[in-house]
Amino acid sequence: MAESDVKLLGCWPQLPYVVRARIALNIKFVKYDYLEEIFGTKSDLLLKSNPIHKKIPVLIHGDNPICEFLIIVQYIDEFWSSDPRILPSDTYDRAIARFWGAFIDDKLLALIREVLELRTAKGQEQKAVVEKMIEALELLEDHYVKSSQGKAFFGGESIGYIDIALGCSLPWLRAIEKLTEMKMMNETKVPNLVAWAERFCKDPAVKDVIPDCEKLLELFKMFIAKEQLASN
Amino acid sequence: MAESDVKLLGCWPQLPYVVRARIALNIKFVKYDYLEEIFGTKSDLLLKSNPIHKKIPVLIHGDNPICEFLIIVQYIDEFWSSDPRILPSDTYDRAIARFWGAFIDDKLLALIREVLELRTAKGQEQKAVVEKMIEALELLEDHYVKSSQGKAFFGGESIGYIDIALGCSLPWLRAIEKLTEMKMMNETKVPNLVAWAERFCKDPAVKDVIPDCEKLLELFKMFIAKEQLASN
Incomplete structure (x- = not known):
């Protein structure tokens, strides 16, 4: 999977959850496309990527959607596993x-x-x-x-x-x-x-x-x- | 830290949360002391080990308390990291x-x-x-x-x-x-x-x-x- 094939679905107002994912990607110097949902609506991509909760943020890495903010942060830390580590190594x-x-x-x-x-x-x-x-x-x-x-x-x-x-x-x-x-x-x-x-x-x-x-x-x-x- | 120095604080009725930790320990063949809290009371050990939530289950590994059921299961999988793995390796x-x-x-x-x-x-x-x-x-x-x-x-x-x-x-x-x-x-x-x-x-x-x-x-x-x- 290309490392650069990363999208993040967010929206304004930027909930703390979305910002978390953005900071984690920045820490790891991962380039990503930030796709903004229109407030109060749900795009087809969002519905397809998070059919259970239909909520942002969703990280889409290649064809793989990852939902839920703290899970996204852990995924970013584990996939781009070189330093700096987000979770402690111990x-x-x-x-x-x-x-x-x-x-x-x-x-x-x-x-x-x-x-x-x-x-x-x-x-x-x-x-x-x-x-x-x-x-x-x-x-x-x-x-x-x-x-x-x-x-x-x-x-x-x-x-x-x-x-x-x-x-x-x-x-x-x-x-x-x-x-x-x-x-x-x-x-x-x-x-x-x-x-x-x-x-x-x-x-x-x-x-x-x-x-x-x-x-x-x-x-x-x-x-x-x-x-x-x-x-x- | 001695691998065998493991205690689990639980109580009857055994909430799903406590049972999760017990199954995870069984999967890894970890020997542990199961310490039962009296229903409706909180022991000094529980209050000292989980001062924030004051709730079971608490896994005590050596001197280290670990609280919250899904965090306990992840800890068990990461500390006793040989197979069988509880979380997927991918x-x-x-x-x-x-x-x-x-x-x-x-x-x-x-x-x-x-x-x-x-x-x-x-x-x-x-x-x-x-x-x-x-x-x-x-x-x-x-x-x-x-x-x-x-x-x-x-x-x-x-x-x-x-x-x-x-x-x-x-x-x-x-x-x-x-x-x-x-x-x-x-x-x-x-x-x-x-x-x-x-x-x-x-x-x-x-x-x-x-x-x-x-x-x-x-x-x-x-x-x-x-x-x-x-x-x-």
């Missing part, structure tokens, strides 16, 4: 990286979805969810301090699996901070994560593909306005 | 196995939980969930027929990742069939899965650790009686 460290990847998806991203679903609801409910997000971030701060031992990233001196999993939610966290006027990436509570986030967003594999939080915020506001219009 | 096949493992957890096991939560609710709601489970099983039947090409298991001639992920839910599916009087592992709709299930449950790595569906059914009925008593 078996136990790899299990730990997968654990935190699952934690980020099951807790943090689930809470992001919850805040967005509550966007027109009362502030009190939203506050409770944001507080849970802060708790999740504090656990991640704690893991980062323990595991990185002063290194730049969760994965050591270069971006790894947990960095990708968490880093792609940063623009969403920031947009929610602005929407709710509640600080989550707080320098008092998670000082190491705040510094890590800055390094992550400046990384050459990240900076051109991570979405702009202001654009996401505009999008949220547009959705809110649309809903308010519909409910009047 | 990179793309491995991504596909992970995809269906996630499908089984996110769809089928989520629906099992839903049926059990509805246990005292009206039959109509329960019926709708069971129908969704049948749809999920039909997709798995379809994948099995396409991928196994007449072989005994999803993983080929021996039990692999998808087999373990799906097989451990069989006793729960059967208990739900009896509870709801609705057939799911239906010979007309999923004939190949029915034959696969029989082979799976007879496998030497499986037969002594897979829970008895009658005992699970008794447990469900006990919970129902307890709830009805509490609501009267």
Whole structure:
């Protein structure tokens, strides 16, 4: 299979899931065609490539579609297996990286979805969810301090699996901070994560593909306005 | 690290998650101590080993705890890496196995939980969930027929990742069939899965650790009686 025969199906707004795949491909210097789905529609290629979930992202390598974001990242790391490694080479460290990847998806991203679903609801409910997000971030701060031992990233001196999993939610966290006027990436509570986030967003594999939080915020506001219009 | 210094924290009722880890260890002929938690309580060892989720199963290898069922199975396959392999050796096949493992957890096991939560609710709601489970099983039947090409298991001639992920839910599916009087592992709709299930449950790595569906059914009925008593 030609290494260069790689396509990635994504869409705007670029969900954290799509950005993860793009960063993983950038880390490995894999050239790919980025095919953008039109928001709210599903192309024939998407339906054919992911008939079970009909969702982006889908990586298409030759004739082989690979679905589900964390599976895509693992596939990229295993197929283009030369350094830099995305998952740690040690078996136990790899299990730990997968654990935190699952934690980020099951807790943090689930809470992001919850805040967005509550966007027109009362502030009190939203506050409770944001507080849970802060708790999740504090656990991640704690893991980062323990595991990185002063290194730049969760994965050591270069971006790894947990960095990708968490880093792609940063623009969403920031947009929610602005929407709710509640600080989550707080320098008092998670000082190491705040510094890590800055390094992550400046990384050459990240900076051109991570979405702009202001654009996401505009999008949220547009959705809110649309809903308010519909409910009047 | 001594290969034999392996403990598995589980409990009765043996959730599909715990059984998965036991089967994976059996496949690799790894000797381990099975430590049973008392239902409804959490031992100090569990709290220390899985401080984030405080949930079984936890595999403790030497001093290293590994949490989350599918991560445990991957760890076992990667640490005891000689044959038989649990995950396929081909990179793309491995991504596909992970995809269906996630499908089984996110769809089928989520629906099992839903049926059990509805246990005292009206039959109509329960019926709708069971129908969704049948749809999920039909997709798995379809994948099995396409991928196994007449072989005994999803993983080929021996039990692999998808087999373990799906097989451990069989006793729960059967208990739900009896509870709801609705057939799911239906010979007309999923004939190949029915034959696969029989082979799976007879496998030497499986037969002594897979829970008895009658005992699970008794447990469900006990919970129902307890709830009805509490609501009267």
